[in-house]
Amino acid sequence: MNEEKKGSNGATVLLNALHLEDVDVLFGYPGGAVLPLYDALLDSPIRHVLTRHEQGAVYAADGYARVSGKVGVCLATSGPGATNVVTGIANSYLDSIPLVVLTGQVSTSSLGTDSFQEVDIIGITMPITKHSYLVKDPRELPRVIKEAFYIARTGRPGPVLIDLPKDVLAQENVESFSSEMQLKGYKVFGIGNNGKSEEVAKALSECKKPVLYAGGGVVTAGAEGVIRQLAEKTDLPVVTTLMGIGSLPFGHPNLLGMVGMHGTVTANYAVDDCDLLIAVGVRFDDRVTSGLGHRFATKAKVIHIDIDPVEISKVVKTHIQIVGDARTVLEEVLDVMPGFTVPQVADWWKQLRVWKNDHSLSYDLDRLTPQMVIKCLGEQVSENTIVTTDVGQHQMWVAQYYPTVNPRNYATSCGLGAMGYGLPAAVGAQIARPDDLVVLITGDGSLQMSMQELGTIAQNKLPIKIILLNNGVLGMVRQLQKIFYEERYSHILLEGNPDFVKLAEAYGILGIQVDSSEQVLSAITEAIKHPGPVLVNFTIAPDEAVFPFVPTGKEITEMIVR
């Protein structure tokens, strides 16, 4: 498809190139600089979902990408449109989510003159994009689009931004151009194992207290199946990061839970005490290591498997390093395992079970609690249900209590921790998978950062179920102020909160109010049964806190358990 019909303008060439990349939906918001593109969209088979804010568009594209495994695409105009997608780009960058972000730009003749709605979005986003392009000639568009999608989805995925001056989109009679990629400097690392599978298998067969530590790279590579096989064949205990939730299904006997700041006691003790740590698709983030890389898993031989060579030995000193795709690498390890003895881990499991019994997660049953709501929801929905969350206490409770069995059914803002992510991410998820139930679990602080997207839900009749855990405060900040600032609560009360049930109804969304634990089950079943969107407002106590809790700067064994 290197030739284009005579008579196409830049915008049409762009949309055709997107179509060739299998793009079925754009999340966007129009404006002056992208008028030629919006005009061409009317004649394109590509669907456009109008959000209520450009930030919603980029989060929706991110949610779409996480639950579908495809590249998410969003579109904003120049200037304020472009700056409004910045937080979303940072969010996708930190979580390695493949995104192509299209921004309008002033015409090439006006570039650099501070003209109306002009910002240097390439400059602004350079530290948070995997790559970016300023297209100055529409004949470059087929090549640029092809390269952008290739870069976004290969290796360690990430966002790629394409800045599109208005005259480039509007130029008529664009003809004869090539879509051949010119990426001499782009390297995709590690297809193979460099013969290190035997080393891993040997280390595994010789250890007594192994732990596998799984992160987002497992999800990207689709390695959850092979992790399960490895775990079951060698009776390997598994901990996950927030990004890695679902690497082993919730409830699997080998799963010790999440590791790190709000991880389980067992997971944290296990990582601290293990003699072999197999780290797969992780970057030893400070929410896992407490920022104490040199004191993390100090008794262990550390094997680090990651597709990005930059991550190897960045934080923690490792003993075996493998740069590669998590699935390919682990499949090769599985292949050579029969040549080695299975590790003797019975004593290790005895210890792990003691910790598990002594420190299981728990909450009060005699009143309405957020944990109870999440647990009840988990019992009522099918395995294909997608859950998105915002950021804060509710996010941690979901990580602890929601039974995620497939990592692609779970979308949350991890590295950036961006409040306001959940609702637009649910929009993207529902568009990507229209036949699956999509539930947003959020708090009253987070929801109000993207509340305008209720209009997007209403307009597109998306049957998203919103579980609002409403405590009237910024709960996570309150919890930190309670513990570290002697209950000097500073600016965490959300006293101007609306009546969320009435607000939902104003958008034509069913609103349900829940005040007591007895109402939880019936409210959740009613929400699931309702064919359209629903918001259930659970009024919970502001004092509810997330435990366990590793204070910043403390080792992961120094948890506040309750």
Added chain:
Amino acid sequence: MLHTLAVLVENHPGVLIRVAGLFARRGYNIDSLTVCQTEDPNVSRMTIVVYGDDQIIEQVRNQLSKLVVVHSVTDLTGESVVDRELALIRVEVSVETRSVVLQTVEVFRGRVVDMGRSNITIELTGDIAKIDAFVHAIRPYGLLELVRTGKIAILRSDV
């Protein structure tokens, strides 16, 4: 310690800011950076002298390699290389100091490329130590202006 990296990059506008921005963001210290076209007009070569221990240099190399515009990164440190720097140095001269300054220039095999009533401009090529030594020697006579290109380096051929 100081490492000398030879970095081949695409010869496009905006490439320098990607490289420089990476160093600034990650807190790596650039000692010097030179960049110009190579034998291939589509490719520029940067010679970056950077300070750091082995772990930092490994990070620098990996981070640079990740940039889509970077074709290759070679650490020339410890390799057999020819390296040169060019300096233009303006020195104050009086009737009393003129001859000793000119003698010093000769000892260092520099060239006088401009001469004014009260100062001369010297062109000097050599490795960094030689230029440092010359600057040290000439400073007492009145160093007015100093321009250095920063180091460029190339691997020696196999004999």
